[in-house]
Amino acid sequence: MIVMQQLFLTLLNDHLHNRxxxxxxxxAPALYQLANEHQVSCxxxxxxxxxxxxxxxxxxxxKRQTIQASAFQTMxxxxxxxxxxxxxxxxxxxxxxxxxIVRELYPQPDLRTSNDEDLYVAQEDYAxxxxxxxxxxxxxxxxxxxxxxxxxxxxxxxxxxxTQLFDQSSQAYGRFQHYFAQAFADAITVSVHQxxxxxxxxTRHLLFLLMHFIKHxxxxxxxxxxxxxxxxxxEHYTAQINWREIWKIFQELHQDFFVAHVFALCQHYFExxxxxxxxxxxxxxxxxxxxxxxxxxxxxxxxxxxxxxxxSTMTLNAMADEGKRNIFKSIFPSRKxxxxxxxxxxxxxxxxxIAWIDRIWHYLLDKNHGDHQKTIDIGTKRIDLLKYYRMIDxx
Amino acid sequence: MKKxxxxxxxxxxxxxILIPTGKTTEDFNGLITLSDTGAFIWNHLEEVENFxxxxxxxxxxxxxxxxxxxxxxxxxxNQMLQVGMITMTNAQxxx
Numbered sequence: 001m002i003v004m005q006q007l008f009l010t011l012l013n014d015h016l017h018n019r020x021x022x023x024x025x026x027x028a029p030a031l032y033q034l035a036n037e038h039q040v041s042c043x044x045x046x047x048x049x050x051x052x053x054x055x056x057x058x059x060x061x062x063k064r065q066t067i068q069a070s071a072f073q074t075m076x077x078x079x080x081x082x083x084x085x086x087x088x089x090x091x092x093x094x095x096x097x098x099x100x101i102v103r104e105l106y107p108q109p110d111l112r113t114s115n116d117e118d119l120y121v122a123q124e125d126y127a128x129x130x131x132x133x134x135x136x137x138x139x140x141x142x143x144x145x146x147x148x149x150x151x152x153x154x155x156x157x158x159x160x161x162x163t164q165l166f167d168q169s170s171q172a173y174g175r176f177q178h179y180f181a182q183a184f185a186d187a188i189t190v191s192v193h194q195x196x197x198x199x200x201x202x203t204r205h206l207l208f209l210l211m212h213f214i215k216h217x218x219x220x221x222x223x224x225x226x227x228x229x230x231x232x233x234x235e236h237y238t239a240q241i242n243w244r245e246i247w248k249i250f251q252e253l254h255q256d257f258f259v260a261h262v263f264a265l266c267q268h269y270f271e272x273x274x275x276x277x278x279x280x281x282x283x284x285x286x287x288x289x290x291x292x293x294x295x296x297x298x299x300x301x302x303x304x305x306x307x308x309x310x311x312s313t314m315t316l317n318a319m320a321d322e323g324k325r326n327i328f329k330s331i332f333p334s335r336k337x338x339x340x341x342x343x344x345x346x347x348x349x350x351x352x353x354i355a356w357i358d359r360i361w362h363y364l365l366d367k368n369h370g371d372h373q374k375t376i377d378i379g380t381k382r383i384d385l386l387k388y389y390r391m392i393d394x395x
Numbered sequence: 396m397k398k399x400x401x402x403x404x405x406x407x408x409x410x411x412i413l414i415p416t417g418k419t420t421e422d423f424n425g426l427i428t429l430s431d432t433g434a435f436i437w438n439h440l441e442e443v444e445n446f447x448x449x450x451x452x453x454x455x456x457x458x459x460x461x462x463x464x465x466x467x468x469x470x471x472x473n474q475m476l477q478v479g480m481i482t483m484t485n486a487q488x489x490x
Contacts (some may be wrong), residue, residue, distance in 0.1 A: 050409075070405070070407050073416045078417065
């Protein structure tokens with residue numbers, strides 16, 4: 001696994017720096033599986049298609065999938081920009097976060113595929129944007145309190161329209177939202193394929209990428225693509241980032257030690273210059289291996305296994321409870337924690353026991369929930385990781 | 396020659412792919428793979444005024460004789476004309 005991990009990271013690093021990878025022995029099926037779990041299979045194929053060991057059925061399959069996925073991405077990006085030009089025509093200030101903005105920093109943007117595009121809109125503009133999307137024949141997949149998911153059936157483009165970047169009802173990361181109160185006033189414009197696009201100012205965008213990373217780390221985990229995004233973004237925008245502000249905020253949140261490790265990973269594996277970020281910690285204080293192992297095992301957004309996904313209830317509770325390993329609370333979460341899935345609890349809090357029963361019932365009926373003991377083991381191991389990186393107190 | 400449909404040409408893992416975008420996706424729901432020379436023709440077909448100019452351009456770029464270049468280019472352009480990807484801008488006899 002260590003050899004595979006090294007090869008995987010080397011290939012990704014070569015890609016980020018637009019270098020041809022040197023031929024070396026590969027276990028193609030295992031490499032494909034790892035790349036697919038991290039949603040970087042197009043990037044890895046681009047790096048290895050010339051390797052003589054890559055032949056036969058798997059090469060044909062991987063090639064076909066790379067061409068289809070990246071062409072699909074090209075079509076979705078083009079559709080997104082056409083829609084965005086209409087938002088501009090109506091003078092709607094809608095902020096594009098991560099996806100499109102970071103993708104454009106890659107040497108071949110369409111190989112860095114996305115499931116959806118994220119837009120951040122002021123509450124007062126939400127209805128107008130929604131009306132425009134519906135007029136453009138997009139359909140609503142899901143309409144929640146803070147985020148609505150739209151799908152363009154013609155192109156397959158999926159858009160998440162957020163009125164909040166972080167769910168404020170989350171006890172683990174709800175407090176992140178208030179750092180984006182000035183986001184619209186400070187938004188900048190970048191040009192993507194000749195289309196002016198509003199996005200967060202670089203300091204706030206990096207803050208968002210790191211907070212989004214923390215959010216997913218607290219859920220099932222993060223994939224390597226998020227590390228690549230942060231590395232490229234930091235290197236590209238470093239001169240425009242208020243580093244004092246970044247470290248001050250993560251110190252306030254007690255996440256500075258963890259964030260220093262994320263940057264150290266970018267430096268060690270993706271050649272982010274040390275001068276591009278100014279870590280308050282010395283290299284001797286940092287140990288990136290446990291974080292890297294967790295990331296490689298996690299797959300994209302921690303979706304490598306059902307047990308890992310389910311273990312997020314434990315890590316989120318641990319974060320909310322500052323380190324207490326509370327299995328009771330994982331089974332019977334608070335009304336606040338339950339209200340995302342059961343919105344009626346906001347109006348009828350007395351129905352909490354019914355929501356608990358429904359949740360347990362669905363969990364037991366779900367044949368895909370995996371092994372209970374394995375879920376607890378992963379959750380316990382990951383809580384120890386949160387403590388190791390000082391994200392929660394060691395209690 | 397003029398392109399009358401929206402396609403984006405991408406090089407993906409040593410393959411040249413024409414990807415339909417915009418309204419074109421309603422007429423073409425697949426991808427078109429081009430050879431190296433095919434991609435070169437696609438990139439330059441709006442710059443030249445006639446078929447001979449195109450062949451001169453191809454033979455100056457690739458180690459290929461004029462007859463082979465003519466046969467290949469003719470076949471490709473003919474296909475593109477038939478499916479409505481391109482149209483003539485000059486009198487047909489120039490081509």
